[in-house]
Amino acid sequence: MPRLIANGLDIHYERTGQGPRLLFISGTGGDLRVRPNMLDGPFARAFDLVAYDQRGLGQTEKPDHPYSMADYADDAAGLMDSLGWEDALVIGVSFGGMVAQNLVVRHPGRVRRLVLACTSPGGAGGASFPFHDIGHLKGEARARHLLPVNDTRLDAAWAAANPERYAEAIAQAAADPFAGEPGREMGARRQIEARAGHDVWADLPAVRTPVMIAAGRHDGIAPPQSQLNLALALRGSVLRFFEGGHMFMLQDRSAVPAMVDFLLQGDALAGT
Template sequence: MPIADLGDRSLHYERRGSGEPLLLIQGMGGHHRMWHEPLLADIERDFDLVVYNHRGVGDSSRALPPYEIPDLADDAARLLSALDWADAHVFGTSMGGAVAQRIALRHPERVRSLVLGCTFAGPAGGTLVAPGLLRIAESRKTGDLRDLLRSTYDTNFSPAAREDPALWELFTDRMLSERVPAAVIVMQQLAAMKHNASAQLDQLAAPTLVIHGTADEIVLPRHAEHLASTIPGARLELLDGVGHLFWWEAPALTAKLLREHAGV
């Protein structure tokens, strides 16, 4: 996995495919291997893809507090420069969607189009305390890794998706394949809770698509409706019965929406 030198830090990334440049940004506790392979294999036919690890994750540079979502957005913009990309389509999910919003606001010239998945604009969209997050928090208190993984699995996928026994094994394998220290997750959580872009999103000029599963227990669907309502011309796609990790549950539909929105 290559490394991008950003000066005072470095980010590890993976690049594949050919076509329009597309930067994918993972959420809290996520890493580059949490992009589901069926999705990547599909869209690499039309996109030059880059996935990466946030500061503190995997082999990216150590993360030191304090930092906020705009700092992660600046990391991503500097990664674009390291890749010699003047601009790119940007797809961010969950906390990564908050990062993507800040990229589009702080570096508008770098964003060709914007896709915001299972994410939020800030507290104006409603409470960020959701049933799935509460369940995961309770599991963390037990100190039992398997219990934490199970609660994370159950709250990130819809009941229908969880009926596939192979999904649990694949999910746990992917989750554990990269190092994501607990301290980094805490820093990410604090940064995400401070994210509040609602008052600025009416300035966002990039063509924007908002995608959200109606069975999401981590970021409730009402956040998608609020987010789309604040961004001029934004299109909202609600995926019926789909959970937080919608690109795992509906990779072909996600790929189709990405292609349509980017115009490829």
Template sequence: MRLHYEIGGSGPRVLFFNGSGATLEGSAVIIKGLREFSSVLAHDQRGLGKTGVIDGPFTMQQYAQDSAELLDHVGWKSCIIVGISFGGMVAQEFAVTHPERVEKLVLLCTAAGGVAGASYPLHEDVHLDPAARADKQIPIFDTRFTPDHLAKDAFAAALAKMLRDREHVPKSDEVRRGEVLQLEARRHHDVAGRLGRITCPTLVMAGKYDGIAPVANCQAIADRIPNSELRIYDGGHLFIAQDPAAVADIGRFVVEPNF
């Protein structure tokens, strides 16, 4: 399998893991922000974007191994790992499997699975039509996103519209198959009992109003990683776009020796 990847920016080396269904193209804004202070290696994970779909099923271990082989390919012995949502799950799997390759770890709006709590079961909603799926998930992405709140908050309304529009983007059967395979792998994610293997400095970031990966899930991760800190931001599952302090904190954590 050939992974489609890009490297850009300058500074400390960062390997970035995308969220569920996300591609390099769809995450361009986040990646651009990270490149302001780091050299970012990002890729379309197996089954997504220009990497394409191979026969499944997929496992979280395979997603982590893909990235280890990518680091070998570009000649990075170690780096800082940043993972968001599903990408945070892969980042955890990578970190417990290859702790010697992780200089620092940043986990955003994610979960460890098992006894540490799982994220919202997105795989259960794949059978819904786009409108029904949006209606169900938008109030979970940010628990404040009620009709009254969206009527009063233009930025929140814009985010909700983006989420709804995303559900209605036409997709080929091949794209849908890749997304379903990813969600099935996500369904079985469980690193709760192995997080103690991670010894590098770790920043765990949660959105106060996140119903996909609640604060309790992120707290459970921080409780299990010895050298970690949990920070909570003013937003939901998309707090990285809602609270300017989030990207600023990632930048300081990546660049400064003592965050």
């Protein structure tokens, strides 16, 4: 089980593939033990790919004190230091996209090209869905609340017309194979608390890293307007909408190849 000390934290990570260096930053509740995941797909075939469990999650250390978005960004930079990576390509998905924005703001020289997937800038640019407001919802109740937010097409009418698919989706979303582990609930709560404070809106116009913004047309967690705002703030960025909701990377088969193509652009990446 590979581990490194980064930013004073014991971090679990996994590494696979060959090619340009790519750091993958996962979303809310991300846990590398849940398979298949990004390590099993096209990113691992095109890049020297590193993914990791963020603080408070999975098999990474779970300190019981408040976390900040700066902590998460510095964890990512610290992991790169421990790997001996001066810089890397970066993709951040959902909450991971918030971390990636903070990373490129706080450590701009470390990010060569950046993909922000289904995420939001916060502040006046628009926030993603407020998970901190539904902390009281657990299990199936939480899954029922979030399903039509994850994909706005999956509303009450869809649920009534597709009872078996609805029941399957709820059961899948409610399942937690690692429930009850020491520190799991606390760490997840600390992440949500940090997420509520995400706001880099005023800092984004200074970013000069090439950025692709990738989003789902039917995403209610990271709404389309937030994606348009990101594109306006990040000068020269590329904005692509795909068919799907918050999980558009699984729903639209053209999404991940488009991200791979963007990350591989540029003669400067050759041989790295």
